[in-house]
Amino acid sequence: MIFSFIGMSGTGKSFWSKRLEKERGYQKYSCDELIEKELSSELVVLGRKGVNNLSHWMGQPYDERYAANSRRYLELEAKVLGDSLRKIENDKNKNMVVDTTGSVIYLPPELLLKLKQLTKVVYLETPEFIIEKMINLYLADPKPVIWGNLYKPLLDENKMETLKRCYPELLKYRINLYNKLADIKVDHFRTERSFTVENLLSIIT
Template sequence: MSVEPLVLVGMSGVGKSFWARRLAEQRGYVRHDCDGEIGARLSSIVTPSPGEEPVHALGRWMGMPWSEGYAAREARYLALEETVTREALDACRDGRRHVIDTTGSVIYLPDALLDRLRSVGRVVYLRTPEARREAMLRRYLEEPKPVVWGDAFACATGEAPREALPRCYASLLAWRERRYAALAHVVIDGAELEANDPGVDGFLARISA
């Protein structure tokens, strides 16, 4: 019988990869790095600059929501994400312990796949506190990561794209927060985890409660 995999969801930078790596290194979980796998499959067209993290190269390739060709790149990214997520779920049938380190855009995947994630695994939402959202916007502008906007970006009359970005970004995060929470079995404050590190055993105890 397969062991219930852990599925970590939440916004970029909240700690999903940090905890997935610790589970792999300290407790032998098989980690599925969805961001990394998508980047690897796009490596033929996305080459990091010297010293640049692959995820930032991917963000540079994706561009801003008003960039020419953005919609096509967004669709290509989501198609790859769907494939990578399905493959991760399929791999969880081998009876070992798995942790799926999802991207921030997992909630844009088809409902049937999200239902499968929730029925097969234990979905843990690492919540980003509202106080951190301005810092997230600054970080996104300084070192863009791939962001799927869907229908969340639109300029008001007379509004330049750069002027619309903070307003639309705030709406995007609020919408995502609701979607993550609806998908999750367990919600944990990511900032509290960071401030009071419970260790791997404490983390597992919290998500099993």
């Protein structure tokens, strides 16, 4: 089987991709890792690794560098996803999983169509009752986030207040797009400690 995981940052896409790789031998394509590799020469000067490194490089929507870097991030995301899908298309007999980024829904429609044609798109849902928790997680440990036009500061707000107010709107906007892209959805109970890879596969296969 060939799966792709979609959803907001922090919903378990990388966690379950790694579990499938480690416990079931799936070949994993991590878009964030591939983007980081593309940017390696620039990121090395920041002295960080992983998604936090990408987040620092991209910046927040109030940073001067954010507009240019967020556009470049999406360009690289389209490149690495396209490259991954071409490899998958040439070797469809393996068990594979694509760990997409939260911003996959902003990619060109033809690329998303290819993703649906070649993989079973699994949406790791974000229920409304954990939105506040996700906001706090984001503020405490920022991930690279594409905001589009949903970051709208008010005159009487500081930067953190604007992020906290606008993030739920970003979630609602994205949830609608994730639902449209998904072939199947997995509820929040996947985060329970007793939930196993076998449980996940029984739902998505």
